[in-house]
Amino acid sequence: MRIGGLDVGEKTIGVALSDELGLTAQALEVIRRRSLEQDLARLDEIARHYGVVRWVVGMPRNMNGTYGPRAELTRAFMERLAGHSGLPVEAWDERLSTMAAERVLLEADVSRARRRKVIDKMAAAVILQGYLDARAARPPESFV
Known part of the structure; x- marks a missing residue:
């Protein structure tokens, strides 16, 4: 049983997976967006291949906690993903996730071209790791 994490953008979708115990997240791949149908088909392939039972999607929020236009597009994507896959899809605050990822890559001395x-x-x-950490801190019955 794995949980999938998604960073949905206009041009790409970043994909990560949990380990089977749901403790750690590992980066998997970047999907170059072509069409919604192709994006959903690729996510279905990943879910089947790795045994994904839930998707966690980064929800863009402004620093003051409000939602902007990008959040509406993400919500629409989440609805389509849930309807298409039949899996639960949950939003997770993605504020500063790209900055945190960038910092990790810089500390690892990854070149600018590779970082992109x-x-x-x-x-x-x-x-996904933020979601998993919060999940581990809560009683199991709060995550259905």
């Missing part, structure tokens, strides 16, 4: 290729899947891993 992996930043979205690293951001997905940061989002």
Whole structure:
């Protein structure tokens, strides 16, 4: 049983997966967006191959906690993903996830060109790890 994490952007979708115990998140891949149908089909392939039972999607929020236009697009994507996959889809605050991923890559001395290729899947891993950490801190019955 794995949980998938997504960082949904206009041009790409960063994908991360939990380990089977749901303790750690690992960056998996970056999907170059072509069409909604192709994006959903690729996510279905990933879910089947890795045994994903839930998707966690980074929800863009402003620093003051409000939602902007990008959040509405993300909500619409989440609804389509849930309807298409039949899996639960949950939003998770993605504020500062890209900055955190960038910091990790800089500390690892990853080149600028390489960072551009992996930043979205690293951001997905940061989002998913935040979800997993919060989940571990709560009683199991609060996550259905």
